[in-house]
Amino acid sequence: MSSRKSNEEMKKRLQASKDTFDSRGFAGSFKMDHISGDTNIRNVSVDDLVEAPEDWNFYKPLSESKMQELVESIESNGLLHPIVVWEQPDGKYMILAGHNRARAYRMLEEAKGDGSYRKISALIKEKGEIDEDDAKEIIIDTNWVQRSLSAIEKSKSIIEKYAVLEKKKKSGAGRVRNVIAEEYEITGRLVDEYRRLGSLAEELQNMVSDGSLSMTSAAKLALFDVDTQLWMIENYRGKLSRKYTKQLKTGMDREAIRAIFESEGEAETSSVSITLAKDISERYKGLETGQRLEIAKALEELISKL
Template sequence: MPNNFFNFFKADESQNDEGRLVILNVEDIIPNRYQPRKVFQEDKIKELAQSIDKNGLLQPIVVREYEPHKYEIVAGERRFRAVQWLQRKTIQAIVRGFDNTASAIQALNENLQRENLSSIEEAKAYKDLLDLTNGTQESLAHQLGKSQSAVANKLRLLKLDEKIQTAIADGKLSERHGREMLRLEHDDQMEVLQKITEENLNVTQTKKLIDKYLKPPKEIVKKKTAKSKPKKQAKPRANILTKMDSLTLATQTLKKSLNAIEKSGIAVTQELKQIDQDNVEMVIRLKKEISESEIKEDNGDNN
């Protein structure tokens, strides 16, 4: 990892770059407030303590004096915890003149270089570095030798619920689980977390589960099938008009015929009634008018 990003901090001019080696009381020392590592494995601390007890502290811790006779760890918190586990009262330390920002950056740098932070711890370290330096993701990625997307993906994990972040930091969930869960709203995240824990879901199973949460509800759509019988359609108005026209034409034709009959001397009467939309009733009465000559002829025939 490039170091120039972390070397801009100011050291106290009264101290040289290497600081001064001293013996400090353990009770006068506090952990670094920007320590990204939140979980320390007890078995690893115990193992380191046994090594220190056998071989001595091979490398002093680095501290800064944040107030008179009070010190903050800049580098070496695991060694400090191992000495505490041994219940020793004092520890070798190098005191350097770091200010708040420089101390935080140094602590973050040391832990990032170890490459054994959880993804959540790493994400929080990135965020602290960005806040302290007022830098950009792009510049941070360049200085860390990582891609901008890798830094962005880590930082996105901090949008997860605290319980999920804790599960990832504790190794109960993987970073890939966390990335999948970022697609969900907060309440759904907690439901999925419970199912992952109870059913021990892997990443692929988790993805499928989340896909179901995100799938919109099915809409009930009524589709016409080819086998369905077509509905009886209403009679077109045009057909009705055609029938009416035909009836009118028929009536007029009959009237002309009746007029011709009437001219021949036969009395004609007619009645036209509309029965319904499709039917018309016409009643025709014919009465023959008998002339005097015809009567005489009839009488002559009878004699």
């Protein structure tokens, strides 16, 4: 589609649609110290805006349909919340929050061409007011509260947040894990699970992203090194469900893992106490997990035949 046709189509959509976009601002119980109470807001030319580095802003842009909703909302209702920018030495402003809103303004300016969207309201952080770690934290925090993030994006967010807080030594009020859990209003256990997802093989991360692997199962697979993860994908791709993965434990070798995936899954069980001779009991205690599972399975088969 030519640029002219694209602009004409945009104009038609802007006139036809009055839908609104649910854009959460900085309200709510979530606290962002670097933004809260700041009043340094003024209009900035969209030509002076620059993107944050990709390794800081690793979040996916809005889909085409959601982007269109945002454009139409801004055209109909105006900008509900200012973007957040950081003044750069060259006079430009790095976008820390509001990449999609800035993009929407550029699209509107291109479509309307009357200068009404040439400037955008921005909360400005001055050059010496914050440093790179503060800037990264603003990007992470605003995306966490404003966006519906994928499990992998949440994992990356928490890993980066962890690194920033440890570097800044902001754990005086408790362990970094607990600080993040409190700020993001999630459990400490969930913080740990999201962090573990960062050690997943890329193929498993893709499976989490496309929904073919649950986060709970992924956190279990992340207990193992990448080579073992790839081995599980190669041999047991169709069994990476909670039925099997919930039995995985830290330190299991491949023999123990194989015994789990080649079983029928965890059946309903009850515990039974068996008295063994002392020397047999000691030998049993020294067995690997996989060997113990094989003994249990053999015992079940023997009893079932009685």
